[in-house]
Amino acid sequence: MSAQPIVDIETLYRPTHDERARQQFVSTLRKHAIVDMRADLKRDWESRVEPALQARGEAPADWRGIERAMEAEPSFRFYSSVRYNVQEMTFLSVQEPVERALDGMIDVAREAAKRNPAGGSLRLTPNFEVPRYVSSLDIHLIPGSFHSEYTQDDVAQGAVVAFGSKVFGGQHPFRKKAGAVAESVGHWLHLKYPDFKPRRILDLGTCSGKNLFPYAEVFPGAELYGIDAGAPLLRFGHAQAEAAGLPVHFSQQNAESLDFPDGHFDLIVSSFFFHEIPLKSTHKILRECHRLLARGGMMVQMELPNEAAVSAYENFFWNWDTGNNAEPFYTTFRSQDPIALSTAAGFAAEQSFAHLIPDWVTFGEERYRRFVKGELPAPAHGSGGWFVFGARKT
């Protein structure tokens, strides 16, 4: 007698015709802001604002100078306004259908947690102390952030983040596919270190595991673990994994102090994680990575390119999110040297790295092999490449 499979939790979410149309348009608007208006902004800077400053002998020394010069320009005001509004509209566009589906989605998640037919697990901590850097603000302008719970066994924020991400990346040239980062990191590791066969993989700040699941395919047989502070995200992700037949072990933990034994993992990853947390926590977490890795193990953290790695203009562009997307630690994180972060955590400098890798899906396997051989460069971060830093533990 075989157990009933877990229902795909996403099938319960049924936006109306007009809600779908609204989400599609918000995706288009988001793409317009982050691709087209971004290009207009840069053109305005390079062709008009910068030459005028240079002519007056007032060329800015750094990204803050560029920001000051651009702040009052219409190109910057409209770019910023559209980006901010579209961020709000992204989550607004999914909240109502999530509310209608919530009761049923919670039932599915409960069933998954009770039966674990794929062999994964969900471990939540009663009275878990959510770090203040998650609980005290609405990161990415998601009302309720990653952790809020509005009913028993709530999955709402997990659903809002998951479906909101689809709207957010729906028309973006490099973010259409969920899990693009994990696919890229996984295939890069596989091609670069053909002998590297991780037995256990840990994803920090996993949300609902979107950038953890693809490792099951790249490293068959590896045990997958994901930790996060947000219970609704973990419940939602666990339900998805069990429905997909993926045995994933989710637990609610603070990454600064994890309950796994020393040397438990061969690969520790994260994506879009460290720029959301205070520097003090980053140091603690990287030390945890060092403790948790077995000898020969690797950590690969996908992050924003650091300040020194890109031009003053790029820094102006990236750091916009710090004050305008509820990401207060973004600029501080980017000002750090990623190699120094790894060595401060106990990794050897010669085993540490910080560079771009191409996006797996859009770059193509043949070109990827040439990148690994050093024959092709990787595209810029967010434009077909991903910035990663990390180290191998010796």
Added chain:
Amino acid sequence: MTAQTPATAVKLPRQTRGKRPHFFDDPALDQMMTFLLELTTEVSVMRERLDTVERLLERDGKVTRETIEAYIPDADIEKVRAAWRDAYVKRVFRMHPAG
């Protein structure tokens, strides 16, 4: 809302916490941009609904609210719609030449 709130009664917060930044000297312009972007969105929603009605009429010769609601465009039609939305956004948000 608490753990005692039934799942069917949950109303998620629509507003983010914290001070909303403004990008224009007059905050009324920031508010106006929100009105404008929401309105632009609703025009696209109506346009898409009209497109659905037209396609259903072409296909079935009649249309009901149920068939509109159930209509899911195939990949080719979605491609046409995406191109329309893209061109529409570019038309509406045409920037003046800088200078």
